[in-house]
Amino acid sequence: MSEERNVRDETRIERLIGNAYNRLPEPEPSRLNAVEECLMRTLPRRETKRGTVGWYWWLIAALAASAAATWWAGGYLSGGSQKEEIVPQAPTQLDEPRRESLPEPARETGEKSSNVESPTRTNERPLIYRRERY
Amino acid sequence: MRDPVELIRSFCRDGDAVAFREFYRAQSPRLWKFLVARGCAPEDAYDLVSEAFLRFVQTVCRDPQAPVAFLYRIATNLRIDAWRRTQTSPINATADRVVAEGVAEASPDEAAHVRELVASLPPREQNLLLLRYWIGLSHKEVAHALDLPEGTVRRQCAEVLEKLRQRLGES
Numbered sequence: 048m049s050e051e052r053n054v055r056d057e058t059r060i061e062r063l064i065g066n067a068y069n070r071l072p073e074p075e076p077s078r079l080n081a082v083e084e085c086l087m088r089t090l091p092r093r094e095t096k097r098g099t100v101g102w103y104w105w106l107i108a109a110l111a112a113s114a115a116a117t118w119w120a121g122g123y124l125s126g127g128s129q130k131e132e133i134v135p136q137a138p139t140q141l142d143e144p145r146r147e148s149l150p151e152p153a154r155e156t157g158e159k160s161s162n163v164e165s166p167t168r169t170n171e172r173p174l175i176y177r178r179e180r181y
Numbered sequence: 182m183r184d185p186v187e188l189i190r191s192f193c194r195d196g197d198a199v200a201f202r203e204f205y206r207a208q209s210p211r212l213w214k215f216l217v218a219r220g221c222a223p224e225d226a227y228d229l230v231s232e233a234f235l236r237f238v239q240t241v242c243r244d245p246q247a248p249v250a251f252l253y254r255i256a257t258n259l260r261i262d263a264w265r266r267t268q269t270s271p272i273n274a275t276a277d278r279v280v281a282e283g284v285a286e287a288s289p290d291e292a293a294h295v296r297e298l299v300a301s302l303p304p305r306e307q308n309l310l311l312l313r314y315w316i317g318l319s320h321k322e323v324a325h326a327l328d329l330p331e332g333t334v335r336r337q338c339a340e341v342l343e344k345l346r347q348r349l350g351e352s
Contacts, residue, residue, distance in 0.1 A: 056342050061314045063349075067295035068315050074213040074227070082231040083205055086238065090198050 185249050193242035205234060208249065211316065212256055218296075218311060219260055219304075229259050250322035253312060257326065298348050306341050313338055 183203065191200040209230055216226040233256040241248055299307055305327070312323045313334075320338065324331040 056346055060342055060345055063295045064314045067292040068218055070292050071214050071217060074210050078227050079209050086234055
């Protein structure tokens with residue numbers, strides 16, 4: 048009930064205020080047109096300014112990129128002339144198993160190396176020493 | 182006539198100057214009348230319209246959701262600043278000027294009487310009433326324009342309506 052009254056009041060007030068204030072004098076069109084022209088002149092100027100700022104950013108980015116490239120190239124060239132000496136390092140423990148897997152060189156026992164090349168080598172140990180029988 | 186929100190979105194998205202011109206032509210006469218109704222001298226109102234639109238152009242694209250409310254918010258703040266500079270009461274100025282113009286323009290006494298009643302309200306309630314029932318902003322837009330919570334705007338609107346209804350009934 049009160050809502051209906053509020054709606055009725057709102058409609059009535061809206062009508063009363065509209066009637067009252069719409070009767071106010073209208074602004075001079077020439078004055079508003081002058082303001083409009085001023086505003087329209089500021090719009091392209093604002094875009095131009097923004098474009099100039101963008102151009103400066105591109106310039107700064109290009110300068111930074113060229114400086115970085117120069118620095119990198121300088122470091123690369125100077126690094127090429129100063130080669131480090133290769134220092135032989137002692138074998139580490141990781142190398143040990145690999146060395147064990149390699150075949151041992153033949154000892155100087157007076158035997159021919161043909162024994163090493165015998166087909167039995169793969170299955171039997173090579174004959175390195177035999178006791179002499181009298 | 183295109184929707185103001187659509188016009189300003191087009192302006193912000195594509196830099197559409199034609200859309201902005203259409204928005205200006207739709208809003209500027211009413212904004213001028215609003216400022217005059219709020220006690221601004223007609224000559225000063227042109228300056229305020231110009232200043233308000235200039236600031237509007239510079240800042241509206243940050244949040245183009247409610248451009249009309251935003252425009253009236255700028256104008257209202259500029260009006261307050263101008264009043265502070267001149268240090269004259271906007272209430273008295275409004276009453277005097279509006280009554281004088283009402284006699285010249287409106288033939289029925291009812292219009293002048295309504296303007297007198299509105300001018301007798303506090304400035305904040307005048308803003309509320311004119312933005313809501315003359316300019317035609319929604320509660321949400323009025324809240325945005327006056328920097329108030331929407332619930333407060335609804336409550337104050339109901340209070341102002343009741344006050345006006347009583348005063349109209351008395352008269």
